Amino acid sequence: MRLFLEHGFEATTLDDIAAAADVSRRSLFHYFGSKEEIVFSTKADFPALVAEAIGRRPVEEPLLDMVENAFVELAARHISEPARNLARLIQDTPALSAGDQAKYEKVERVLAKALAEQKGRSENDLECRVTATTAIGILKLSTQAWLAEPNTGPDTFGKAAFAALRQVVSQTSGGRE
Known part of the structure; x- marks a missing residue:
């Protein structure tokens, strides 16, 4: 990640990465099929972190509150300057931003399932799926706002x-939620 942040994604070669990791290019390909996979491997645990955060929420909490509070908890625990740098690299690199959409789709599925499990509902529960889809949209917007406003966290925009x-x-x- 240091090489990508210092030299840019496109300018960093697999040979550069292999040399910095003190492994052969062949060994690098044993673990990663591409530079994109290297970047996204740093975020591979995010869907599980989302599911775990939902699992810690009270069952009686309304769905929107459950997701919002889980996201605020995650932001408090995992947001850092290296995380911001990684998010900026992904946003500013077309090859990575396209792959990031696939990550959001996976997180959306995991979130909907976690909500359904926490509420004791069917995995295909429409309210859980709609809540998850909406929440991922808010997560994307929050990340963009966080990158645009260096003195705020994504939780600030997320709450708003x-x-x-x-x-x-x-x-x-008419007041129903």
């Missing part, structure tokens, strides 16, 4: 986005 969503729901449903 969840509040805005509740306001929209309240206006359109």
Whole structure:
């Protein structure tokens, strides 16, 4: 990751990475099929972290609160300057930003399943799926806001986005959530 951050994703070669890791290029290919896989391996545990954070939420908590509070917890525990640098690298590198969408899709599926399990519902529960899809949209927006505003965390925007969503729901449903 240091090489990617210092020299840029495109300028860093697999030979550079192998040399820095003190392994052969062949050994590097044993573990990673591409430079993209190297970057995304640093975030491979994120879906499990999301599921674990949902699992720690009280069962009686409403779905939106459950997701918002889990995301705030994750931000408090895992947001750092290296995480911001990695997020910026992914955002600013077209080859990585495309692959990042696949990560979000996986997190969305894991989140919907975790919500359903926590609530004792079917894995295909529509409310859990809609909540997960919406929450991932908020997560994406929060990450973009965090990268644009260096003095804030993604949780700041996330809380505001969840509040805005509740306001929209309240206006359109006559106060039902």
